[in-house]
Structure formats: structure tokens, C-alpha cells
Amino acid sequence: TIVRVLEQEEQKEQLLKGKKVLITAGPTREKIDPVRFFTNPSTGKMGFALARQAARLGADVTLISGPVKLDTPSGVERVDVTSAEDMFQAVMERYHDSDLVIKSAAVADYRPRTTYEHKMKKAPGDYAVEMERTKDILLELGERKEHQYLIGFAAETQEIESYGRKKLEKKNLDAIVINNVSDEGAGFGHDTNVSIWLTKQGDKQTFPLMSKDELATNILQKAVEEMKGESL
């Protein structure tokens, strides 16, 4: 029985063997000028936990990360990007060859319409920053989906399940992980998350407060089950 447990452990370790996993992480920065930018509080912890756990489960992992202060997990190929446009390019180059794609990056929705080459000098009075939409990476991934199993994240502060379900459908995802970023201990910058997992197939599960590494393992196991169901 010890041998059997070890064999099961061995099999568990290899859940993602031979799979190419593409993960995005962190914030993006949208520059106004060389010293001013628009961003969000993502620290990249969730995406890095996913990359670390996917590598541990035997996957061939590429991690595309915005500016964060985290060490690259062992065995993971890391690509650093800054802006939403950089991230879009880096993801699209690698999408076709990926089996499982998890978009945990908090990509800016908007960027300043103009980026100034030199630092803007302060002027008296107020002003407005004209913003334009960035490309919606997750929507583009959903539209161009071939064989990939595609997972998105939603960070919401209210009506989290209904917003999350709308996003799952609108972006043609296979599954979504919804975080209530108003919850104590959840979301940006924390080591823990409280989350809801929803799938296109109708599965729903609430993950209680747990570490991002535990949540990552749960997400990957759920994804593997569903990918097997679809005989991928």
C-alpha cells in the first residue's frame, strides 16, 4: 500500500505532464510620461503560484509577467512585459501552441492616449488625462480559441457571481475564478484568496480562504478534470 500511495503521488505529480501551460501575471503599467503611469495593485502572487504549481505537476510552463517583485518559480520560463500592448503581443505569440491558458494578470483596461517622451512639468490648475481602451486580451483569446482550455479571473467588489458569470460567457472562457477584492484577506497583495470557481459546463465551487499556492493547485486540478472530460 505504501507503493500504491507513492504511485498515486507520482501520478498526481504528473497531472500536467506533456501539457503546455501559458500563465499571465501581475499588473501592467500604462505610461503618461517617463515618471508617471496608470496601474493597479496586482503583485503577481496568484499567477506566480499557478506557474509554480503547474511546473510541479509536470507542465511546460511559460509565465508572462508585468512588473512585479517576485522570483521566477523553478523550472518556469518567464517573459517580462510592461504595458497591456506588450502583454497582448507576448500572449498572442504563444497562444496557438498552448494547451491550458490562465490569464491571472490584471491588465489595464485603459491607457493614456498620449505618452510624453519627457517628464511633463506641473502647470497651474487641473487637467484631464485622455484615456483610450487597451486591447481586451481575454476577449481576443476567447474569440480565437482552438483547442485551448481557457481560464480567466475576475476581481469584483459587488454582485461578484453575476458579474463573473457574465464575463465567463462574454469572453468565451472555459472557466473563471472570481475573487471578491472587498473581502478581508482576499485578492490583491494578499497571500490568500476567497474565490468562486465557475465553468462553462456548469460546475460551481466556492474555495474558502486558503493560500494562493493551495488555490492554484485546486484550480489546476479542476482544470485537468475538465480537460480530461473533454478528452483533451
Add this chain to the structure above:
Amino acid sequence: TIVRVLEQEEQKEQLLKGKKVLITAGPTREKIDPVRFFTNPSTGKMGFALARQAARLGADVTLISGPVKLDTPSGVERVDVTSAEDMFQAVMERYHDSDLVIKSAAVADYRPRTTYEHKMKKAPGDYAVEMERTKDILLELGERKEHQYLIGFAAETQEIESYGRKKLEKKNLDAIVINNVSDEGAGFGHDTNVSIWLTKQGDKQTFPLMSKDELATNILQKAVEEMKGESL
């Protein structure tokens, strides 16, 4: 002579003994909503180096820091803030009692006029973020200066000396450290800086590429010399 060298070392260690030093560090964050904000690339390294070296020279150091990923230097009292307004309040509370004040924080000049309590949903099309000026902390410190020796920083990308000199005068500083953030290895996020030191008294010195801890020591020694000259 060994005793004499040790005594000199001892004296050097105590250059700031009995002095209250107030240092600001890092960026500020100016929120649009719970998950979107404007900021800048400051990592706080310069301010933390100044705090560490001032404490080593015997000062009683308070470090007011925006959101950064750095450990508090040994023996330093740290106060964490997020926005420019928070930083203004924290600095003003402590200004009167300070002997030496070094404003190395990269405080946002502008903030969104409105901060939304809930995450804004994306809408079709572009939009503009109405911005208003934050309080100019350094200008306020210059205007309210009593006995304090006040040092500012300037991060410039062009005509750096003339912009820096204007800032020194306009803000009633005793000295300014000007960084050319376009230089290789200088400024935001780097461990090294190339800088120009200018004082109200007309002193000028260029500090070559050196670590931020070395630059911090040079700045503090210069400040002590000038403070002695003014028999403070």
C-alpha cells in the same frame, strides 16, 4: 595612532547624534477606484538608504514611506502611507520637531478628482480622468521652514541642472539632489545614482555613479557640514 583612527571613526559614527531626521520615501498612489490608480516607478531605495545611513550616523530617524517592498532599516521608525494627502499629513505632524528633513519620496503631483468606492465597469469608448493637483509637500515645507535644514530631490530628463536650481529656489530648500533619470543606471529602481548636489549657499558637486547607500552617506555628510556652518 590606532586609537586616534578609532576615535575619528567613533566621531564619524556620531555625526548626527542627537539630531532628529525626517525622511520621506517611495511613490504615492492616487486612486481612481479600488483597483486602479496613478503612481510612479519609485521603489523607495534612495529614501531607505538615507534612513539607514542616518541611523548609522546616530540620528533619531523617522521614515515616512509610500507603498514599497523594502525592509525597515534597523533602528528607524517607519510610518506607512498611501496617497499624497496621507504623506502630507504624516510629514506636517513631524516637521516642527525635525532638524534635518529630506524629501526623497516621489509624491504624485496630480490625483483623480473623484475616487469611486466600487470598481468602475468598462464602458465602450474612451474617457477622460479629471485630475486635480495634490498639495506640494516640498513647497509647503519650504514656506513653513523654521530651524530645519531642508533637502529636496529632483528627477529630470532634460536641462537637469537649471530645472534643479529653479526648484531649489522656488521651494526655499537648503539643498537639492538632482538625478537625471534618463542616465544609464540612475534613478528609479536602480541601486545606483548619478547626481548633482546644489545648495542655497552656492555649493555644487557632482556625485558620479555610486550605490544609493554611498550617495546617502555623501548627502548626509554634506548636510552635516552645512548645518555646522550655520551653527545649527
